Amino acid sequence: MKAMILNSISDLKHNAMPLEMSYLPKPVPSDYEVLVKVLACGVCHTELDEIEGRTPPPVFPVVPGHQVVGMVESTGSQVTKLKQGQRVGVAWIYSSCGKCSFCLSGRENLCNKFIATGRDANGGYAEYMKIHESYAYPVPEVFTSPQAAPLLCAGTVGYRSLMLSGLRDGGTIGLTGFGASAHLVLQMIKYRFPKTKIFVFARSENERSFARELGAFWAGDTTDDVPDKMDSIIDTTPVWKPVVEALKNLKPGGRLVINAIRKEETDKNQLLNLDFSKHLWMEKEIRSVANVTRRDVTDFLSLAAEIPILPEIQEFKLDDANIALMELKKSKIRGAKVLVMD
Numbered sequence: 367m368k369a370m371i372l373n374s375i376s377d378l379k380h381n382a383m384p385l386e387m388s389y390l391p392k393p394v395p396s397d398y399e400v401l402v403k404v405l406a407c408g409v410c411h412t413e414l415d416e417i418e419g420r421t422p423p424p425v426f427p428v429v430p431g432h433q434v435v436g437m438v439e440s441t442g443s444q445v446t447k448l449k450q451g452q453r454v455g456v457a458w459i460y461s462s463c464g465k466c467s468f469c470l471s472g473r474e475n476l477c478n479k480f481i482a483t484g485r486d487a488n489g490g491y492a493e494y495m496k497i498h499e500s501y502a503y504p505v506p507e508v509f510t511s512p513q514a515a516p517l518l519c520a521g522t523v524g525y526r527s528l529m530l531s532g533l534r535d536g537g538t539i540g541l542t543g544f545g546a547s548a549h550l551v552l553q554m555i556k557y558r559f560p561k562t563k564i565f566v567f568a569r570s571e572n573e574r575s576f577a578r579e580l581g582a583f584w585a586g587d588t589t590d591d592v593p594d595k596m597d598s599i600i601d602t603t604p605v606w607k608p609v610v611e612a613l614k615n616l617k618p619g620g621r622l623v624i625n626a627i628r629k630e631e632t633d634k635n636q637l638l639n640l641d642f643s644k645h646l647w648m649e650k651e652i653r654s655v656a657n658v659t660r661r662d663v664t665d666f667l668s669l670a671a672e673i674p675i676l677p678e679i680q681e682f683k684l685d686d687a688n689i690a691l692m693e694l695k696k697s698k699i700r701g702a703k704v705l706v707m708d
Contacts, residue, residue, distance in 0.1 A: 367392045369492035370687045371427040375419040378695050383688045384417045385430070385491070393488070393496040397444040400499055402454060407490035408433025408515035409682070409690045409703040410546070411604055412458070412627050416485050417691070420628035423485050432458045432483035433518040434490030435511040447499045453511070454502040457518040457663045460487045461498055475657035482657070491687055493707060503663050506671035516677045516702035517670050520546035522658050525666040527625040528554055530653050531598040535559040540599035540615060542588060542608045544568040544577050546702035547625060550675055551600060552580050557673045565592060567608065569697070576700060596620060604630045610640060618648035625655045681706045
C-alpha cells in the first residue's frame with residue numbers, strides 16, 4: 367500500500383519535505399481489529415508537533431494521521447461491533463489500558479498507557495490502517511468522508527474544550543486562533559448557546575473575516591482592545607503569547623482552556639511576563655485539554671450530525687501531504703486541510 371512516512375525528527379524551517387512516499391505491506395488485523403481502507407484523513411497541527419519533535423513518535427518510521435475516515439474492508443475473528451463495508455472514523459485515541467482508574471471512570475484520555483494514532487501507532491496518511499473495533503466509530507451519513515475527517519480531532523477536541531470552558535447560554539466566550547478547531551467550535555456555540563457573544567482573536571484579517579461570516583460578535587487581533595471581558599476563552603494557537611493576552615481579557619472567575627497538545631518555543635519567554643494582578647488575580651483559572659475520550663468522539667459526531675456542522679475544507683492528494691503540512695506551518699489556513707485518497 368502507499369503511505370507517507372516520517373523517518374525522523376525534522377526542522378520544517380529547513381526541510382519542506384519531511385514525509386516520504388513509501389510502499390508498505392497492507393496491515394493484517396488481529397482478532398479484535400478491523401482493517402480500514404482509508405478514504406480521507408485530516409491534517410492537524412499535531413502532525414507538525416510530531417515532525418518537529420515537541421511530541422515525538424517513540425519509534426521510526428511511522429505513518430502520521432489521526433483524523434481518519436474509511437471503510438471496513440475486513441474484520442478479525444472476534445469483532446462484533448463493526449461490519450465489513452461500514453464507514454468508520456478513527457481519532458487521536460488509538461487505545462488505552464482499560465484497567466486503570468482513569469479508564470474505569472471514562473477518563474481514558476489521562477491513562478498513562480494512552481496510545482496516540484499516527485504517533486505511537488501507524489495512522490491514516492496511507493491507503494490502509496488497522497484499529498481495535500472499540501476505537502473506531504460509525505460516521506453519520508450526513509457527512510462526506512472529507513467533511514467527516516476534521517470532526518475526528520479538530521471537532522472532537524474542540525467539543526471537549528467547550529465542555530471544559532463551563533460556558534452558559536447568554537455568557538461571553540473568546541476563541542483565540544481561528545483554524546480547523548475554532549471554526550467548528552464557533553458553530554457548536556451558535557447552536558447550543560445561541561444567546562452567547564463570541565469574540566475571535568486571529569492574526570489574519572482573512573481569518574477574522576471568516577469568523578464574522580460564521581457569526582462572531584467581534585473579531586480582532588490578540589492584542590486589540592475588546593469591548594467586553596469574557597467568561598471563558600479557548601486558545602487553539604501553537605504559541606505562548608495569546609495565552610498571556612487571553613488572561614487579561616477574562617472576567618473575574620473566568621476560565622482559559624488551552625486546546626493544544628504542545629506549544630512552540632519561539633516565544634516561550636512571553637510566559638514569564640505574567641503580571642499577577644492583570645492576568646491571574648480574581649480567581650481566574652487555566653485548564654489544559656489532554657487528548658480525547660471515546661465518549662467525546664461519539665457525543666460530538668452525534669451533535670455535529672444534529673446541527674449539522676459542515677467543516678470548511680481544503681482537499682489534497684495523499685502525495686501532496688507535505689504541501690498541506692507546510693501551508694499549515696505557514697498559517698495558510700481557512701478551515702481544515704484534508705488528504706483524500708484516489
